[in-house]
Amino acid sequence: MVKGNDSASSAAGSSSRDVILDAARSLITSQGYDGMAVSDLCARSGLPASSIYYHFGNKLGVLAALLDRTFNELHALFPNPASFDDREPLERFETWFSAACDSLDRRPDYLRLLLAVSVGPHKDAESVRTTVRRIRDYAHASWVDALTPVFASDSGESDGPFVEQLAVLGRAMTDGLSVTNSFDGTSYSSHVAPFVSLVRGLAEERARAQV
Known part of the structure; x- marks a missing residue:
């Protein structure tokens, strides 16, 4: 299981969906959409890939x-x-x-x-x-x-x-x-x-x- 980080901790009380979107915004700002992998989202959000696919279907979602x-x-x-x-x-x-x-x-x-x-x-x-x-x-x-x-x-x-x-x-x-x-x-x-x-x-x- 992917360990949480400061980003996920600071979002305590928010839904995992919002945590993922916060992570995506940060990653897209720093490295662009095409440079963002699902593994990056997992690392930044502290959530497993299954959460990303559950909420959004795929990276484009x-x-x-x-x-x-x-x-x-x-x-x-x-x-x-x-x-x-x-x-x-x-x-x-x-x-x-x-x-x-x-x-x-x-x-x-x-x-x-x-x-x-x-x-x-x-x-x-x-x-x-x-x-x-x-x-x-x-x-x-x-x-x-x-x-x-x-x-x-x-x-x-x-x-x-x-x-x-x-x-x-x-x-x-x-x-x-x-x-x-x-x-x-x-x-x-x-x-x-x-x-x-x-x-x-x-x-x-x-x-x-x-x-």
């Missing part, structure tokens, strides 16, 4: 479950644009984006893991693809919700296709910042002001075009 748990953890921190409905549209967007970037700064491992999984060799596995799609759909819907009032006309109608494109750009920017953050330590929050300025300029330009 561990990855999907870790991604899902990380999303749920971040979701608890991540702001809902509707929380700022009492503000003017651009201020609402800026406040939401600032809070979102603050959440990402507090959990930089989240987007790094998501990006690595999205482009990795296991991205087409059903369990991984389903989880990634759910996460990205949620993020896209949040961007659309935050941006829509900014580009609404006086009649209340919004330019849906344009907002969709800008939401994709916003997600692409945060995806890219996960790489910059990993290599250079650049914070997400440091890019709030430039992106808000871009959104403001686009909104003003489109408003003038409608006159």
Whole structure:
């Protein structure tokens, strides 16, 4: 039987499932998913391989479950644009984006893991693809919700296709910042002001075009 270690001891009271996921997060951060073997998970978690297979089926199941748990953890921190409905549209967007970037700064491992999984060799596995799609759909819907009032006309109608494109750009920017953050330590929050300025300029330009 594999002996326990400090990681398992500190997780006393947690389920063995959470202990395994904690170990997986640590290992993936230090050596990548492909460099993590089931034997490494056993050594780091202090649990036998049978526990890993019981809870997750295989190593890929561990990855999907870790991604899902990380999303749920971040979701608890991540702001809902509707929380700022009492503000003017651009201020609402800026406040939401600032809070979102603050959440990402507090959990930089989240987007790094998501990006690595999205482009990795296991991205087409059903369990991984389903989880990634759910996460990205949620993020896209949040961007659309935050941006829509900014580009609404006086009649209340919004330019849906344009907002969709800008939401994709916003997600692409945060995806890219996960790489910059990993290599250079650049914070997400440091890019709030430039992106808000871009959104403001686009909104003003489109408003003038409608006159």
